[in-house]
Ligand SMILES: Nc1ncnc2c1ncn2[C@@H]1O[C@H](COP(=O)(O)OP(=O)(O)OP(=O)(O)O)[C@@H](O)[C@H]1O
């Protein structure tokens with residue numbers, strides 16, 4: 361009966377279902393875009409810092425070279441043998457002064473394992489002139505803003521000066537082998553990469569293997585579990601910091617952005633609920649006379665209510681399914697082919713060292729939650745006819 | 761035996777500025793097989809009276825006995841069921857469910873009564889034939905003329921096998937030819953099926969077809985011939 365009503369009254373069904381479709385499409389696009397940007401931000405962030413880092417206890421809060429530690433093969437092997445650990449990148453980093461000619465600048469000097477690091481972080485892809493680091497070779501890859509400021513070129517030698525380990529002084533002179541362009545202006549202005557072993561010799565020539573941290577990359581699903589396992593296995597001497605702590609600024613801004621997104625979504629929902637409600641209202645009032653005749657000739661109000669409920673459920677389902685069918689391929693396409701952005705948005709992305717691409721998320725949870733919300737909104741507004749039927753005055757309706 | 765017995769029926773509308781005594785002391789008895797017109801000037805209380813008889817409205821005072829049931833004793837849900845099984849209705853216009861075809865409209869009431877699909881289809885077919893709508897079974901109300909729609913309404917009313925059929929100005933929106941047709945058809949059914957019809961009208965030509973004319977004015981019966 362309900363089905364027949366819908367099928368026969370196509371116009372009414374179309375109009376109501378269309379408002380449901382519209383609602384779902386808008387909500388899905390909004391959420392997909394938002395979560396897409398968060399996902400890329402997080403992915404890029406985690407790619408840079410790892411899922412977690414192991415340091416000497418206290419290093420994260422007070423990053424001095426005195427909190428460096430020596431490689432512990434047994435420990436490294438233990439961590440790398442844990443299921444879910446993909447790889448580990450040892451780092452030695454310290455803040456130094458870099459001079460060339462009459463100019464001096466503070467930079468972050470980072471020692472990396474050239475091959476291993478490149479598998480994950482892909483600095484080699486950001487080189488604009490010169491070449492990437494080689495293991496055991498004393499050369500520097502510097503951000504292009506540093507090169508510009510110091511007016512230094514490939515082949516020129518840069519003097520670095522800083523604190524060594526345990527009160528020593530570290531002074532070295534190395535040729536610039538590559539200039540890189542990082543997306544983030546801050547990184548362009550700050551980062552100097554070099555071979556880990558070479559840097560270790562500079563910072564503490566008396567014993568090899570000095571590190572400030574080890575970035576651990578793992579399978580995303582096992583992250584929380586690994587965090588506690590690794591914490592337990594490294595003991596009190598070491599701290600294990602999750603990317604969530606390391607990227608807390610980013611997470612904070614995501615949270616804030618998400619909040620404003622939710623407000624927008626809320627407004628959308630209100631508009632949508634109102635839209636569905638008004639179509640339902642219009643159509644119910646349109647059928648006033650029909651309801652009156654049905655009740656007069658002997659249809660119980662309860663039966664009419666049940667029919668209305670089924671109609672609402674059908675319309676809402678049709679709307680949601682259609683919305684999903686329409687939106688999913690579009691979002692899939694956008695997920696695979698993100699949109700390039702310009703202007704302010706682009707700048708925001710760049711500040712997080714990201715390509716200014718508008719990414720879309722296809723996380724199932726988005727589809728699930730938005731479908732559910734829109735479905736309930738539709739059903740909620742469709743409750744009106746039921747309410748209407750229950751306090752319906754047959755005689756008044758007949759008299760018109 | 762009378763099928764409807766009305767005793768000292770009153771209906772006063774109090775939701776108006778001045779209370780309106782729309783039905784003001786009607787006593788009447790209707791026998792099985794009657795073909796009766798309720799007539800009277802506009803505002804005399806015809807619709808109110810028919811609604812009371814049909815259990816669509818509740819009297820302020822007085823009794824309506826249909827068969828051996830006093831409809832005062834029924835709660836609103838029982839009243840709906842009572843209407844479904846015992847009273848046929850034909851309204852002035854827009855009687856039919858627009859999304860259903862003629863045959864579905866007729867079958868609808870039997871669907872409510874719980875008659876099996878096959879049987880109701882067969883009965884609906886027969887009734888549409890009797891009301892002269894053969895071939896129009898699958899037309900929707902919007903595709904039928906006003907007269908044809910009223911015929912479907914009569915067929916639907918008959919389909920529930922009621923004790924009597926109430927029709928409030930069934931011809932008010934019809935041209936004179938359709939009016940004549942509808943009345944002739946009703947008179948025919950009255951004879952062949954011994955179905956009791958009670959209809960209200962303004963129309964002199966409709967009155968002429970009636971076998972009993974009850975005239976009311978100001979909610980009172982002024983003549984009954
Ligand atoms: N719901 C109502 N509330 C208040 N007064 C009403 C209501 N329905 C009818 N009336 C009044 O009761 C009186 C009888 O109305 P009713 O509709 O029964 O007359 P009628 O004979 O059917 O008129 P018509 O020939 O115009 O259809 C009129 O004065 C009308 O204004």
Ligand SMILES: [Mg+2]
Pocket residue numbers: 806807808928
């Ligand atoms: Mg009237």
